[in-house]
Amino acid sequence: MKHVSILPLYDATLTSIDSSYQLFSRVNDFMKYQGKPPFYKIEVTGLTKSTKFSNGLYKISTQMTVNQIKKTDVIVLPLLCGNFKKAIQENKKYTDWLIAQYHSGAEIVCLCVGSFYLASTGLLNNKKCAVHWAAKNEFKEMFPNVKIIDDSIITDERGIYTCGGGYSYLNLLLYIFEKHLGREISVLASKMFEIDIERKSQNPYAIFIGQKKHGDELVLKAQELIENNPTETLTVDSICEKFNVGRRTFERRFKKHTGNSILEYIQRVKVEFAKKYLETGRKTVNEIIYETGYNDIDAFRKIFKRITDLSPIDYRKKYSV
Structure with a gap:
């Protein structure tokens, strides 16, 4: 059984946290229907026992704190919104734990612009990262040592997975299920949640925005x-x-x-x-x-x-x- 830690990062969207929790949970249901044991143990893992979102509009109760998790197998970093620099600063308390878990073998599944926080940890240096086309220029300016991929939706490199485009994280989760459990489970999840499993590129959605923060x-x-x-x-x-x-x-x-x-x-x-x-x-x-x-x-x-x-x-x- 793989242990999954979903981190309720500061400025994360509640939707991406709940969607991740639901999809991993439903995969366990698929396994049950096939007469197999559950494959994932999923826990929302925060800094404290509860976390507020959207200026206090929502509050989520965490099942575990990072201090209680000595070893995890999969870490999900949710989609962020708002001021990325502030989010990076507010989420620094996760960084040492995240790096330690990665070096102990944990996979990191990063949803869309959650990559701003992930890049700030240094774990993406000299690695590929799928970046939403609208955030490409800002990301490039902040993290010049990361290899930006702005056409493909998903990257997979040394246990770190990223995706570009708001709800393309659903495609990334299907990709993870296929890596862990095979194509059949991924296709089943695609059908049950009506997610287009063949969506591979950001190009049909992108609006060209020229890089102009260079001073020349x-x-x-x-x-x-x-x-x-x-x-x-x-x-x-x-x-x-x-x-x-x-x-x-x-x-x-x-x-x-x-x-x-x-x-x-x-x-x-x-x-x-x-x-x-x-x-x-x-x-x-x-x-x-x-x-x-x-x-x-x-x-x-x-x-x-x-x-x-x-x-x-x-x-x-x-x-x-």
């Missing part, structure tokens, strides 16, 4: 030029000529500060422009593509699918309002 004025001007002219046929050469800079040097400079090449930045801005029209407009897909400044329709369709994992037509079907 010339790169900022280039970003603004691209963002303010999504219908123009901009090229890398034309941008470099406008700012009177050498292409090779400026491309390295741009990539260093934004995480994208100049060409990638142009493409992402144009895709974002097209997405808005696909969501709300009535123009044909080809008309929208032409408005982005592309004459080669097939080329833009390929770029669009590479960035979003969907064709323009499928994107319109999914998100049109």
Whole structure:
């Protein structure tokens, strides 16, 4: 039997704590129906016997305190909300225990932006971490030693599991069940809770937000030029000529500060422009593509699918309002 400790972190969402507790508990029910013993012992494990959430709106009773848990097998870090820096500070009292448990063999299952706290412990240094697309820039600034993964929903590295995207933690829990008990139990949980087990990528949901907290004025001007002219046929050469800079040097400079090449930045801005029209407009897909400044329709369709994992037509079907 694996012991599961769900930590009611400061600024955690009550939903992610309860969902984790319910899913692990239901897996035990599945085992019971199959005539097998329960696989998990699940306990909400806090610093004290009760924890308040949402400015005192909710209170949760913990079953154990960390001081009482000498050895655990799985630690669940719930999704956080609000001010990440404050949450990190308030949750520091868990850190020594968390690190000690990990080095004693415990797996860490980190839900979405609970990764801000996990990264603050140093356990994610030089490891991959799935980060919600909206939090990517802030996370990168705070934790430059972590390898950000912003397209995949789940990462799995040396006993630490992370996920990006609010309720993608449900997919992460299915992944954990498959690791521990096999595909059959994971599929059963997917069916019972109606969770899309095949959801693997954040790309269809992401909104492009350029990294601008770098302080390089010339790169900022280039970003603004691209963002303010999504219908123009901009090229890398034309941008470099406008700012009177050498292409090779400026491309390295741009990539260093934004995480994208100049060409990638142009493409992402144009895709974002097209997405808005696909969501709300009535123009044909080809008309929208032409408005982005592309004459080669097939080329833009390929770029669009590479960035979003969907064709323009499928994107319109999914998100049109």
